[in-house]
Amino acid sequence: MELSVRFFALYRERAGCNLAKVTLPEGTTVADLVAAVRDRFPQLAPPDVKIVVAVNEEYAELETSLQAGDEICFIPPVSGGQANPDTSP
């Protein structure tokens, strides 16, 4: 099946495009997809950096199965501000 992956921000710049199409077998998981995309775009992130993926507008686990037509985005670390050491009340 053919899957489309959107890139944003840092990943878009590193990939040099905002969309990639990847053909993978049925039953493919997020982990399989990430491996295939990393193969094609090794500049995306160093091998030891985990790439966060959103499927249909939700953060997805590596073992999540993908379906044709899923909206898939690679999500670089989100913006701004200092990490806050406070804990919730």
Add this chain to the structure above:
Amino acid sequence: MSEMIVITREELNPDDFTCLVRRDENGAVVTFLGTTRDTFEGKRVIRLEYEAYEEMAYRKLEEIRQELKAEFGLEDVAIGHRIGVVDIGEISLVVAVGSPHRSEAFYACHEAVNRLKHSVPIWKKEFYEGGEHWVACEDHEFNEGAEAAPQAAPAGND
């Protein structure tokens, strides 16, 4: 989707958001403004640019609103995020919270800002003299410089 959430390329007017959360049931309104700072690690920032995965950003902001309403027992949370080019000193984020009592309004506003910086897919790029840099939360940041240590899986906040 609620009009209590706005992602826009236009200037944000904080009064618009404050007005949205003012009701006779509320005895307190807290409005937070995030404004663009002119320095990054000692370097002079010239301008900033925000990029959003808008569909998901709306969804995650709405989730945060609903969480805060449930956790703090209040009704009124309005959030505005600017995207695109934002000049120094302008407002990039507005969070307004109205609550019957002030304590919940302060806490909920603080939490809203913390949570949105961790889960909402909006990215900030700083342009400074001699370069540019995508900014991430420190605890999400992947330090990819030659000196960077390998990162383990995220282990939560310090």
